[in-house]
Amino acid sequence: MTDVRDQFRPPNHPNDHFILTTVVGSYxxxxxxxxxxxxxxxxLDADVTFDEGNWEEAKADASRLITQEHExxxxxxVVDGEMRRNEMVEYFAHRITGYEFNGPVKVWGHNYFDKPSVVSEVAYDEQWLVDEFEFxxxxxxxxxxxxxxxxxxxxxxxxNEHYDTEEDLSYALAELVNLEVEKLVEAGARYIQIDEPALATTPDxxxxxxxxxxxIAKNIPDDVRIGLHVCYGDYSRIYPEILDYPIDEFDVELCNGDYEQLDVFTEHEFTKDxxxxxxxxxxxxxxxxxxxxENVKRGFEVVPPERLTVSPDCGLKLLPREVAYGKMENMVAATREVEAELDAGDVDLGAPARADD
Structure with a gap:
């Protein structure tokens, strides 16, 4: 696992310790x-011709801009903030044979989600993210x-209007995700994050x-880092079961809850990053x-520094852009300062805490 992680260490990294910094995705x-x-x-009622070529160029410009902003x-x-994507299910459903859309569904308050229907067998019809990654x-x-x-x-x-059970649909979609991940790996991707926000809300x-x-992970080379992001919910319902998953890293949202659920991950030895x-x-x-x-150091209660990655709780797309950037900039600065303190021996790590100690 360490070898998989070390490939992301910058060659000019200023400290001996290395805590990987990244973002979840959206921006x-x-x-x-x-x-x-x-x-x-x-x-817009504008006397402007804005065709598909213009639209593709605009997305490419935004992708390049945000990638450089992350750097x-x-x-x-880094990621490009998902500049080419709209919503995390809708974007993929438009690219999977077997899905259709029948209009937006109200999900909470005044928010609507263009919830798709599966009306026939799902199939892989076109690449989803390879062009995005290569760009x-x-x-x-x-x-x-x-x-x-x-x-x-x-x-x-x-x-689900076609499969006997949601479980059957999930497995069929997993085969398609595997195809896409394999194509991403062939294109050179070495860090794949699987987003499963539904997991901690449906614990059974x-x-x-x-x-x-x-x-998804079958036939994926050992040098490819697989992360699983679960951004909200009751983590006690899925831990320690997630330790059996074929992943390198488990990504959690705890800052928003003032780390009240951190103890969940000390009840059993945390064996992932x-x-x-x-x-x-x-x-x-x-x-x-x-x-x-101080938030970064809370991670040492669960894992040692060499197995800690820091990021925002979740995607930042709903924030003002200057706030999102400020959070990233301060997050990196804080992490580098913690690394320097670790190098100097100024952080008392001890052993990761265990709730049953």
Missing amino acids: PKPKWLNRARDLYEGA RAGLDV VDAAAERPVKVPITGPYTLANWSF DHAIVGECLEL LALGVVDAHVAEVEPVSQIK
Whole structure:
């Protein structure tokens, strides 16, 4: 596992210790990109010709801009903020044979989700993310992570009108995700993040997610890092079961809950790498470096520094862009300061805490 992680260490890293910094995925889109989308979709009454070529160029410009913004913040592993994507299920459903859309569904408050239906056997019809990865990888000077919505969430957040059970649909989708992951690996991707927000809200199905991950991870080379992001829910319902998953890293949202659930991961020895949210994706204020440093150190209660990754709690797309950038910049600064303190022996690590000690 350490060898998989070391490939993401920058060659000019300033400290002996290395705590990997990254982001979960989504990031605020530039305002001009949203206007470009409206022009392309005809939502604006403007005497402007904005065709598909213009729209593709706008997305490419935004992808390059945000990738460079992530690098400017100092992140070790970057993404492009998912500039080409709209919503984490809808984007993939549009590219999978067997799905259809029948209009938006109200999910909470005044928020609507274009929830798709599975009306026939799902099939892999076109590549989903390979072009996106290749573009970002060419634009970036640092390693690139690829977030991809997992099969269980793709199934759980859709209407199943074809398969006998949601479990059957999940396994069918897992085979498709495996095909995409294999193509990403062939294209050079070495860090894949499977997003399964539905997992911790439907705890009885953790075995289904485990089987799906086994299908996804089959034939994936050992030098490819596989992470699982579960951004909210009751983690006690899925831990320690997730330790059996074929993943390198488990990514959790704990900052928003003031780390109240951190003890869950000390009840049994945590044998994976921990990706810990250290800034709150739901609060439109930039946390000071001093506060983020304390959050980073909370991770040492579960894993040693060489197995800790730090990131925001979740995607940052709902925040003002300047706030999102400030969080990333301070997160990196805090992490580098903690590494320097570790080098100097100023951090008392001890052994990771165990609730039954």
